[in-house]
Amino acid sequence: MPSKTTDISIKAIAPISYTLYYGTFIHTPTLTNLEISFNTIVGVNSQGVIDYIYKEYHPIDHNSQSPIEFFCKQQGTYTDEDVNFIDISRDYTKFFFPGFIDTHIHASQFPNVGIGLDTPLLDWLNKYTFPLESQFCGDGDKKMEFAKLVYTRVIQRTLLNGTTCASYFTTIDPETSNYFAELLLKLGQRGFVGKVCMDCNEPYPKYEESLEDCIKSMNKIIDHLDDINPEFDTLVKPIITPRFAPVCTREMLTYLGNLSKRKSLPIQTHISENKSEIELVAKMFPDCGSYAEVYNRYNLLNEATILAHCIHFSPEECQLIADKNCSVSHCPTSNTFISSGEAPIRKYLYDYHINVSLGTDISGGFDSSILHIIKHAILVSHHLSMKPVEETAIDCKLSMTEGLYMSTMGGARAVGLEDQIGSFTKGKKFDCQLIDLSTTTTTTTATDVFAWQVPQASESADVKYAKMVDLLGKWVFSGDDRNCVAVWCNGRQVVDKTTTTGVDAKSNGVE
Template identity: 40%
Template sequence: MAASTPIPPTIYLGTFVHSKSLSELEICDQGAIGVDSAGVIKFVERDVVRVEDVKAKHWEWKDAEVVRVEDGFFFPGFIDTHTHASQHANTGLFGKTTLLSWLSTYTFPMEASLESLTKALTIYTNFVSRTLSHGTTTCAYYGTIHRFSTNLLADICLERGQRALVGRVCMDTDLSPEYYRDTSVESAIEESAASIDYIRSIDPEGAIVRPIITPRFAPSCSASCLAALGALAQETAAHIQTHISENKPEIELVASLFPASTSYADVYDTAGLLTPRTILAHAVHLTPAEVQLVAARGAKISHCPASNTALTSGCAPVRDLLNAGIAVGLGTDVSGGFSPSILEECRQAIWVSRFVAMASSDAAKLSTEEALYLATRGGAAVVGLESKVGGFDVGMEFDAQMVRLGSVSEGGDQKGEFEAGPVDVFGFETTDEKVQKWVYSGDDRNTVAVWVRGRLVHRTGRYVK
C-alpha cells in the first residue's frame, strides 16, 4: 500500500511489547490499540480479550477493522540509523580487508556504477523491500554522489511507505578515486542542495522521506567542503550523517589531514557539522574529551557492531556513550555489515558489549531489553522522531511489526504454517521468554507484517488478520 493511500481506522488486538525505558520492556498480554485513518494511536487498552468490549467503550470505533495477532506479538518497527543502500549488492563481500582497503576494493566501484538509473532501481528497490521484510520501518540511507539515483532512492522509499532519511554522498579529495568524487566544493554543494530540494518537493511535510546532508567522512572531504556543508545544514535545517572514529588508522589519517584540529570530533565541530541533527556512525575510539564534545553539541551516535567486527575496527563502548547522555541507536552499515536486519544488530550489540566487559567490567554489558531499546526508541531519538515512533504510546504514529512464532508439537515437529520458522516454542514460555527467544533466534520469517503510519507496507503469506 503506497504512502498516499487512505487507511481505515483499525483496532490491533493481542499481545503488545515495547520498551518502556532503556532497561524495561512493557508486555501487555491482552491489549488493544486503536489507530486512526492518519496512522496515529488514539487509545491503548490493557487487559482486554474481546473486541466487542473495546468497541463498546470506544463507540465511535464500532466500524473499525480488526487485526489480531496469534502465536506472537506486536512490536514497534525497527529503526536503522546507518546503512548504505548503494552497497547492498556487495553484502558479505568484505573479505580480509580493513576499512580503507575495503573502500577501494569493493565499495567505490559499486557505488560509482549506480550512476546507471537502471542498476540503481534494481538495487535500491530490492534493498528497501529487504529492510522492510526485517521489520525496519525507518532507515537512514546513504546514496551515492549521483543526484538522480539518490533522488530515485527517495522515490522508492516514498512509494513503498518506508520512513527514510536519504542523503547524496559528498567527497572531494583524492582519497576517493578520480572516477568517483565531486569535481569541486561548488559542485558538491550545488548537487546536494538540488537533492534536498527534490526530496522536500515530493514530501513537503517530511512525513515519510527527508533529506540528509552526507559528507562521507572527514578524510574524503576537504576542510572547505566540510565548512560549506556545515553552512548548507544551517541554511536548510537538514539532518547530517557521517562517520567518526571507526578505526585507528582512519583516526591517524584524520590527524594528519587536519593538523589544526584537536580531534576527529573537533574537525566536524569546526565545520559546523556537530549539531543536534547530526548522526555519527561508529564512534568506536572516541576520547573522553570527544565524548564530552559530542554530548555537549547534542549529536547522536549510530552503533554498528556487526560492521565494526567484520572490518576489525573495534568494539564501541556503548555504555560509556549512554552514561554521557548521548542518544544511541543501531545501524546495519551494509555492506560493512553482513545483514540488513536490526534484530541481528541487537544480537551483535549484546556480544560486542560482552567483549568490552571482558576488558573492563560487567557494567559494560548490554541487556536484551537495552538492545531492543536502542533498536526502537533509541533509534527514534537518533533520527529526530522520538515523539512520533519507537513505542505504542497514545499520540505516536503506528509503526509496527507483527511477530509470529512457531510451536512444537508433542512429537517434536513444528506445528502448522511455521515449520520453517527458526524459533521453537514448547508451550511453557512466558511472553518475556518468547521475546528473548525471538531476539536470539528469530529472523525475517517471524516478521509476517509491517506497518508504517498505520499503513501495511509488507506482509508474507503467514499474515492473517
C-alpha cells in the same frame, strides 16, 4: 491522492480505515524499561496515528462485549462496520513490536553484502566500495537501471526484516538519490536520504565531485524531496552526509555545516571507525585536537547529528559528543566483519548519557536485519567485558532491554522522531511489526518454542511477564525475518507474510 505528485503510487499514504489491534504489545519506552502489555487494544486512525490504547481488556469484565463493541460504544464515533479488527490475543506466541530503525545503512552498497571479510577500512573502500558506488553515476539510462535493481532490493529486504525507518547513504549522484527517495515512498518505508558528499578522494579520484557540483546536487535533492512528500506528512527527508572527514575539503565541510543550519536538516557521517583513519584525519587536520573536533569546527555536531561507529574516542571526544547531544549509530556487525574494533556502548549510555542507536552499516556489515544487529551488539559487549578493565567502572555487558531500546526508541531519538515513532504511545505513528514465534513446522519459522514455555491466560501477571521475556530471548537470539510476519509503516501494511501468497511479499519479488 493527497500528494503533489501524480506519478508515484505511494504505499505509505494509501487510504486506510480505522483499525483496532488486539493482543500483546511489547516496547521499550526507556532504556531500562521493557513494557509488556497483554490483551491490549490499540486504535489506529486513518492518518496512521495511534489515538486509542486500552490495556488488559478482558470481555468477561465488560458484559462479554468484544473489544470492537466496547471501543465503538466508548468512543461513540464509529460503528463496528467502520472499523477493521486484527486480533492476536489468543496466541501468546504472537506480539506487536515497534518497527526497527536502522540509523546507518548504505543503500548503494547492498550488492557487496558478505564481500570483503577482514579488509581494513581504507583498503575496503578502494577495493570494493568506490568501484560499486561509481556505477550509480554518469549520464543516461544505465545508472537508472542499476539504481532500480539495487535500491528496490535493499528497501524490500529491510522491510521484510521489520525495518520501518532508516537513515540511508546513497552515492554522490543526485538523480539516482532522488529516485531512491521515490522508491521509499512507493514501497512504504520512512527514510532519510543521504546523498554522499565528498570532494577530495585522492586514493580513488574517479569517484569524487567538485564543491560546485555538490551544491547543485544538494539543491536538486532538497527541492525534489520537498515536492514528492505528501502535503500532510514528511516520510522522506534529506540528510546532510559528508562521507567522512578525509574525503572532504574544509570548504565542503563549511558549506555542509551552513546548509544544515540554514535548512534545519539533520546530519550523518562516519567517525573514529579505524585507527589508520584516525591517523589520517590527524594528519589532514593538524589544527584540530581530535577527529570529533574536526566536525565540531565546521558546525556539524548538534542534536540532529548521527555519528556512525565511534569506536576509538578519547574521553574529551566522548564529552564533546555528549555536550553537543549527538547520537551514536552503533554498527557491531560491520565493526567485527572489517575488524575495526569494539565500541564501548554502555560507557556512552551511562557515563556520558549519549543516545545510542543501531545501524546495519550495509555493506561493511553483512546483515540487513536490525534484529541480528541487536544480538551482535550484545555479543560484542560481552567480548568487551572479557577484556582487562579499562577506565570505565560500568559493566560493559548490554542487556536485551538495552538492545531492544537502541533498535527502536534510540533510533527514533537519533533521527529526531522520538515524538512520532519508536514506541506504542498515543499520538505516535503506527510503525509496527507483528512477530510470530509459533512453531507449526521447523521449515516455516526460525524459532523453536515448546508448549510449556508459552504464557497461559490463567497464569499470574508476573509469570506471564517472565515467560514473555524468555520468548523475547528466543526471538532476539534465534529468530530471523521468518518471525516478522507483517509490517506496518505509517499505519499502512507494507509487508504481509501471514499467508504463503501474501500479496505484498509477492509483489516485492521476495518469496
